[in-house]
Amino acid sequence: xxxAVAKPAVQRIPFLVGGEWRTGSAPALPAINPAxxxxxxxxxxxxxxxxxxxxxxxxxxxxxxxxxxxxQRAALLQAIAAQxxxxxxxxxLTQTRENGKPLAESRQQAxxxxxxxxxxxxxxxxxxxxxxxxxxxxxxxxxxxPLGVVAAITPWNSPLTMDAQKAAPALAAGNAVILxxxxxxxxxxxxxxxxxxxxxxxxxxxNVLPGSGADTGAALVQHPGVRMISFTGGTATGxxxxxxxxxxxxxxxxxxxxxxxxxxxxxxxxxRALEGVLWGIFEAMGQSCVAGSRLFVQQALYPRFxxxxxxxxxxxxxxxxxxxxxxxxPLASEQRVQHVDTIVQAARRDGAQLLCGGARPAGAxxxxxxxxxxxxxxxxxxxxxxxxxxxxGPVLCVLPFxxxxxxxxxxxxxxxxxxxxxxSADFARAWRVARRIEAGTVWxxxxxxxxxxxxxxxxxxxxxxxxxxxxxxxPYLQAKSIYLAT
Ligand code: NAD
Numbered sequence: 503x504x505x506a507v508a509k510p511a512v513q514r515i516p517f518l519v520g521g522e523w524r525t526g527s528a529p530a531l532p533a534i535n536p537a538x539x540x541x542x543x544x545x546x547x548x549x550x551x552x553x554x555x556x557x558x559x560x561x562x563x564x565x566x567x568x569x570x571x572x573x574q575r576a577a578l579l580q581a582i583a584a585q586x587x588x589x590x591x592x593x594x595l596t597q598t599r600e601n602g603k604p605l606a607e608s609r610q611q612a613x614x615x616x617x618x619x620x621x622x623x624x625x626x627x628x629x630x631x632x633x634x635x636x637x638x639x640x641x642x643x644x645x646x647x648p649l650g651v652v653a654a655i656t657p658w659n660s661p662l663t664m665d666a667q668k669a670a671p672a673l674a675a676g677n678a679v680i681l682x683x684x685x686x687x688x689x690x691x692x693x694x695x696x697x698x699x700x701x702x703x704x705x706x707x708x709n710v711l712p713g714s715g716a717d718t719g720a721a722l723v724q725h726p727g728v729r730m731i732s733f734t735g736g737t738a739t740g741x742x743x744x745x746x747x748x749x750x751x752x753x754x755x756x757x758x759x760x761x762x763x764x765x766x767x768x769x770x771x772x773x774r775a776l777e778g779v780l781w782g783i784f785e786a787m788g789q790s791c792v793a794g795s796r797l798f799v800q801q802a803l804y805p806r807f808x809x810x811x812x813x814x815x816x817x818x819x820x821x822x823x824x825x826x827x828x829x830x831x832p833l834a835s836e837q838r839v840q841h842v843d844t845i846v847q848a849a850r851r852d853g854a855q856l857l858c859g860g861a862r863p864a865g866a867x868x869x870x871x872x873x874x875x876x877x878x879x880x881x882x883x884x885x886x887x888x889x890x891x892x893x894x895g896p897v898l899c900v901l902p903f904x905x906x907x908x909x910x911x912x913x914x915x916x917x918x919x920x921x922x923x924x925x926s927a928d929f930a931r932a933w934r935v936a937r938r939i940e941a942g943t944v945w946x947x948x949x950x951x952x953x954x955x956x957x958x959x960x961x962x963x964x965x966x967x968x969x970x971x972x973x974x975x976x977p978y979l980q981a982k983s984i985y986l987a988t
Pocket of ligand 1: 739
């Protein structure tokens with residue numbers, strides 16, 4: 503007799519192609535809540551036939567969308583923004599249950615996502631063609647046209663804002679979008695797809711294809727119908743996609759990794775600098791591209807500053823992301839915990855001194871959740887592997903510096919160049935150092951201030967191209983110059 507009990511079927515969540523929901527031909531993705539380790543269900547994944555169907559749906563929908571006037575497209579983006587705002591709480595919960603980000607932060611990001619759609623509605627409504635100076639008997643003009651079908655590929659750390667930062671400008675410009683979310687956060691992107699449909703966006707203009715990078719992502723970027731790639735993720739993945747884009751000679755932009763320096767001069771306002779450094783690394787448990795993960799403190803201040811920082815780090819309240827008292831939550835998955843711990847233990851074997859953290863937290867309340875203690879390492883040189891590799895987790899490396907020359911040399915000694923924080927009461931010095939640091943964003947006496955109006959992107963291996971602001975619209979357009987004989 504067979505006593506085997508049938509496992510209850512897990513719900514398979516469908517994805518969006520051309521306004522219809524399908525479960526896909528690739529192996530489904532498990533949906534695991536990182537705060538509890540609980541399997542919540544599974545999400546259908548797109549195989550090559552689904553990718554092809556999405557590209558065809560996008561190609562069919564795009565010309566009519568591109569033919570609309572800017573203000574007409576803007577009206578739809580405004581409707582999407584309103585829809586996001588109305589469902590902000592549900593969106594925030596979905597993201598938090600997928601990636602473990604504290605709910606308060608996800609709420610903030612849901613609001614930002616609406617703001618991003620509003621901003622690009624305004625951009626496209628006011629975007630003008632240029633009349634260029636004639637050098638003969640003609641009128642010459644440069645106008646801007648969409649590219650067609652855009653592949654937007656996003657990571658798991660902040661899908662609410664990352665998706666919006668690609669979908670809003672790409673749609674505003676008159677393109678159709680195929681969004682490929684991370685394996686860890688497909689439901690957040692699917693929720694955005696559903697809200698866009700409900701807001702009245704014609705089917706086919708935003709398709710959402712969950713799946714692995716190796717299968718779904720690779721099939722998407724290689725599809726001949728895709729005319730542009732907008733990628734945010736790790737530098738190694740970015741390089742692989744750049745090779746495909748080069749072979750196909752299609753435009754692509756890249757928002758990649760970082761190992762951003764936080765610089766504290768001895769004359770800094772110590773309390774403000776401590777808060778800025780603490781949250782610069784441990785907000786979102788360091789799973790932020792701009793995490794300030796290398797801390798340089800001027801020698802005279804170093805002992806006092808590091809001691810106070812360690813005390814503040816030990817006092818951080820670690821807990822479930824939906825608890826309003828939680829300051830730092832879990833990492834996005836058990837694999838991320840293992841990844842971070844492997845790097846921390848290797849650094850210790852290489853001689854790094856552990857000032858705090860460096861282990862999973864003790865306590866039954868953490869159960870099978872993906873928790874790791876906020877960690878500070880000291881005593882290594884800036885060229886040590888742990889100071890040069892992006893960890894993308896709650897690990898801060900602290901290093902002393904002697905003077906401005908020493909500091910600039912150390913801070914710039916990195917393959918990355920995404921962001922930098924400078925803390926000093928001497929405005930002229932902060933300004934001078936800001937100009938010398940190789941980074942796409944420099945903050946002075948603040949950190950992680952971000953605005954949709956202001957371009958964002960990386961120097962060196964941190965990326966190519968810019969998102970946000972008017973510069974964030976241009977990659978989704980191509981210039982056409984017309985001469986009219988007079
Ligand atoms: P990742 O590179 O592993 O994956 C990013 C996305 O690419 C995922 O959707 C993945 O499925 C897809 N992908 C993987 N291989 C692919 C392939 N061959 N072809 C097409 N798609 C493929 O990155 P991650 O772990 O999801 O995210 C963390 C990284 O993202 C960090 O390096 C972080 O710094 C970076 N990031 C950068 C920014 C920025 O704005 N600069 C913002 C957020 C995150």
